[in-house]
Amino acid sequence: MSYQFFSEREEVQYQHFSIVPASGALGGIVSGIDLNTQLTDAAFKEIYSAFLDFKVLFFYDQAMTPEQHITFARRFGLPQGPGAVPQLEQYPQIKEQIMDEYSSIGSDVNYHADDSFRDYPSKMSILRGLKMPQGGGNTIWVDMEKAFDTLSEPMKKFLEGLSCVHNLDKTFGRGILEGAGAQAWEDMMKRNPPATHPLVITHPETGRKSIYASQLTGVRIPELSEKESDTLLAMLFEHAYQPEFQCRFSWQDNSIAMWDNRCLQHRGINDFSPAYREMNRIAIIDTIRPSTNPSAQTPLQFDANAPYINVDELYDSANKPEMSYTDGSYNNTEDKLTVVAGSSDDHADVDPAFLAKLNAKKAEFSFTPGAAAQLKKIPAMFRGAALRSVFKAAGQKGISEINMALLNEVNAKRKG
Template sequence: MTVNVNPADFTFFEIKQLSPMIGAELSGLKLSGDLPDAAISEIRRALLEFKVVFFRDQHELTAAEHIAFARRFGDLEIHPATPKGQEDPEILRITHDETSKGRENAWHSDVTWRPEPSLGSILRAREVPPFGGDTLFSCMYAAYDGLSPAMKEWVSGLTARHDIARVFAGRLNKSIEELHAQYPVLEHPVVRTHPETGRRALYVNTAFTDQIVGLSKKESDWLLAHLYTFAAVPEHQCRFRWEAGSLAFWDNRACQHYAASDYFPQRRVMERVTIAGDRPFFDPER
């Protein structure tokens, strides 16, 4: 399902589509001011259509305005990796340099170990390397559509376990038992119905999905490996070249992302504010 949007339907910004399936740059809009509700409505509509939207040259945006802009789309969540006592806990700062190589280079949806994984995130580039450090985004509607009819029918009735310890074991000064006490392993549908668009999206990811419920470990590993390949299909993707002052706003319910860690030992500093989401579900009637 390709994106089919009439740019004339939007009055607050111009749209430059990045690929047939996913991604668009929205230009002509400054996020540092108090945007009218109509502008927020258009941004949300563009987000639902393109799955990820990008803004350039937002250098004047302060941390407080970054948080305030994200809050226009819903309640905000605090990531457990945010240092305790941070003045602005809504912002997760992600810094990589010669002392810390990037580790986000795997296709994933964010925080699927939560009962209500995030609606989406707004990621801002503070410092970027002279080249490298791009982020790729993949459309999970297209991933689902790429399955065979028989596979669609099978996986649409399955659920999978999602486990925070797959990534964060040993990284939050907590044992696996402590992590699971605070964030129990959860089950979500393998195919998710988007709560706003009604579209079906593949909802398993290499970072946090642990096993498909009801299958043996061998069967689950085979099926997950097969499903994961559909995020990696280039025709399902767009790629964003960061500049300082750029922002990406992605719909975590409809896409996955991959931060290319090809810039080591150069420095890359990003700031992320995340919007709380809702419980994933599968509706067989939609």
């Protein structure tokens, strides 16, 4: 398909399902197909064709088990394994994204393509909404191909000679440094070294070009001065994130979105906190690096029959992480406590308002100041995962006070 809006395109008819545009720019809402069935090759081929055309597909009323989620995702490629986002227990391929009164989407989690800070980012993501809030928690996608195509020809030529450094530190670094300390920040960077990609990339299947830099991770254009880089990136973000290039999805329970990270960016809207939102996501790896010439890239070597690939393997040899997410101490949901545990002072100073908020949430539990101070250091997006683990341990032990001894005990158990 071209870069035209849907109103300018010739309508495509599908044999195995129906689809209507989600906006004028991108996105399709699919109906008339059950993704839990054993999809025929013909049906899957049509889904994939629609995926490339619409770039993000939406499905309602698709109740799935974790096993069915994995089975469907495996049709598209190899899932990514454990990383910074908590995993669903017993399913290392599935990222568990739960927001509640204890955790929320950070205000700094803005537009991004998944995993662009790795040498081999995600090709696509398949996100399930299990329990969704009413009237909030939408997600916006933006078409970076349209953003590139609507630039002037001289600007396009200028951008195609540049690259961009993608660094997870841009958004999360300061919060981890201030909240959890220098060692936690250093460990994060050792697990997630920055990656450099072309500023304009070519889609390996459609041949279309798009801007490959995001608010979340795009830190600099090394070919330019710092001032020039900051100015150019700010201009590109302002241009790319305009409403004409967007679509927005209103989630329901058992709905699914699957999107192409090679040409789209997205962000969640935090207008539902403290309501409960539970989602599961599988990231499918790309086998080549983002490039202006995909056919010239050397494919990533991996075991296609493995259940998933470790994120540490998604880097070239010259940029391998110094630390691993699969070294036995940081490979599941509760390990978010690893960042902060180790103290035994239950009387440490803590923000009184935060302590009062924790103690008001669950009548059956109370927190010591020291435990609250340690929990406050966990980034807001992950705090709920840590707290669920702590509540579970407290319930099993039949205790009502959550103190540093319990936090350290939970942490030691998760380390094995």
